[in-house]
Each structure stands twice: as structure tokens, then as C-alpha cells.
Amino acid sequence: MKKPLNFVITAGPTRExxxxxxxxxxxxxxxxGFSIARAAAKLxxxxxxxxxxxALKTPSGVERVDVVSAxxxxxxxxxxxxxxxxxxxxxxxxxxxxxxxxxxxxxxTEMSDVIKLVRNPDILKSISGCVKIGFAAETNDVLEExxxxxxxxxxxxxxxxxxxxxxxxxxxxxxxxxxxxxDGRTMPLKKMSKLAVARRIVRECENICS
Ligand code: PMT
Numbered sequence: 001m002k003k004p005l006n007f008v009i010t011a012g013p014t015r016e017x018x019x020x021x022x023x024x025x026x027x028x029x030x031x032x033g034f035s036i037a038r039a040a041a042k043l044x045x046x047x048x049x050x051x052x053x054x055a056l057k058t059p060s061g062v063e064r065v066d067v068v069s070a071x072x073x074x075x076x077x078x079x080x081x082x083x084x085x086x087x088x089x090x091x092x093x094x095x096x097x098x099x100x101x102x103x104x105x106x107x108x109t110e111m112s113d114v115i116k117l118v119r120n121p122d123i124l125k126s127i128s129g130c131v132k133i134g135f136a137a138e139t140n141d142v143l144e145e146x147x148x149x150x151x152x153x154x155x156x157x158x159x160x161x162x163x164x165x166x167x168x169x170x171x172x173x174x175x176x177x178x179x180x181x182x183d184g185r186t187m188p189l190k191k192m193s194k195l196a197v198a199r200r201i202v203r204e205c206e207n208i209c210s
Contacts, residue, residue: 005209006085007040007202008130009033010077010123012052014070016097018115019106026092027170030054032135033090035198037062043202050076052091070094070120077123081130086205088133089124092170096120125153131208133201134158136180137169146180156208157181159201167191179204 011033015023030051037049038059047062050073058064065080067073070093081087096117124134134155136146139162146160160178163169168176168191176191179200189200 003209005040005045005205006082007037007045007047007088007205008050008077008080008085009037009040009047009088010050010052010073010091010093011037012054013092014052014073014094014120015068016070016094016120017101018098019102019104021105024094024096024098026094028052028054028092029171030056031171031173032175032194032197033088034059035194036088036090036201039195039198040202040205043199043206045202048080050080050091070097070123074121074123074126077127081127083129086131086133086209087124087127088201088205090135091123092137093123094120095122122153124155128154131156131205133205136160137163139164143178143180143186146178147184150180150182155182157204159197 012030013025013028015025017023034056037047041047041061049062050065065076067076097120099116099118132155136149136158138145142160142162146158150158158180161169167174174191175194175197177189179187
């Protein structure tokens, strides 16, 4: 085995509450992020997994921090990262949250047909001083959008997936991804299980850090 590395991984969705019983979110199940955590721990690396609300068991040997909202995920990430770590952002973080959250369940008569939103922090962009790997969930112009995000967020690599494709993206047990580097190089992988994709990502991180 190569030198053990220190992985910090975000996974799953975030929830942004409108009132105690309603929230904005997305279909992420955490499968991709948990697979990376499992693969990295199996290969002997130290892993901290920051998980949004998902129904998955913690992989063996992984330290897990549960969060709900994007701001909680951001705080947990700032706490967990260090200059020697590899930060892998698999989570589907809500970009927006309701400006206010009611303390009691809103009655239908109290609900407006407009929800005012404010931007959430961009966790991946804001973290600095470590090796950063991002994911890009795209529906169109996959390579262009992912390459832009890779450069804008100062990443060592971004893993692009077309979430409209069968057997890829949200909730599936398989994924088809392309590794994209800041210099424009791309490495497309065939469709495979999320665990197999995860092993390839961990190996790529080992190479980046060697
Ligand atoms: O969880 P699964 O059901 O297995 O699904 C896997 C997946 C589809 C969620 C995963 O493969 C994936 O694509 N994750 C990234 C989803 C996403 O939010 O992509 P994005 O293009 O919107 O964001 C780009 C990158 O910035 C991502 O690494 C994201 O984690 C990060 N980000 C985005 C917004 C934000 N406010 N903070 C962030 O850190």
C-alpha cells in the first residue's frame, strides 16, 4: 500500500427548511460518497465522512459526522480539513435556502406562493490549502460545465456525471463518469458500479499525492 492519506469526504443531499416539516432538497442518496469512503478506508486511508440526511450505514473504519443543512456541512468541513488532507466533495449541496424558516408549521392560509431564497456558501470553492476533488452533476454541456467548475473552484480534478443518463447520477448503484483536469485533459470511464468508480478515484488521489 502507498502512504496512508487523510480523506475528508462530503456525501448526500442537504435540506433547507421552510418550516419544521417542509424543506428544499434534491435526490442524492449518498451512495457515491459513501462508496468513496468505503474504498478509501479499505485501502488503509484515514477517512472523515460528512454526511447529509441519508439512509446508509457508516462504512467500517470511517469517522462520520452527520449534518442537515449546507451551512452545517460547511462548518463540519472547515472543522475537518487540514493542509495534508484530500477534500472530496461528492455532496449535492443546495445552492439556495429559504431566507427565513418558520418556527411552527405554516398553515396553508399562511403560506405565500413565493419563497424568498438566499445563497448558501459554496463549500468546495471556499475550502483552501488542501488537495480538492469536486463532482459535477450535469444535464447538458457536461464537459464544458465541469471544466469551468474545475477551474473556478481551483480543483486538482473534477468527476463529471451526466445525471440524465440511465445508470448514472442520483440514486443508482452504477455511474458513468469522466475525470477532468484543470489543464483540459479528460479521462472517460465506462459505466461501472459506484464502488468501482470510487476505487478509481481513490487510486487517482494516491497518484496526485505521490
Ligand atoms: O448520492 P448519489 O445518489 O449516489 O448521487 C451521486 C451524485 C449525483 C450526487 C454525485 O455523483 C454528484 O454528481 N455530486 C455532485 C452534485 C452537485 O451538487 O454538483 P454541482 O455541479 O452542483 O456542484 C459542483 C461541486 O461543488 C460539487 O463537488 C459539490 O459538492 C460542490 N458544491 C456545490 C455547491 C455548494 N454550495 N457547495 C459545494 O461544495
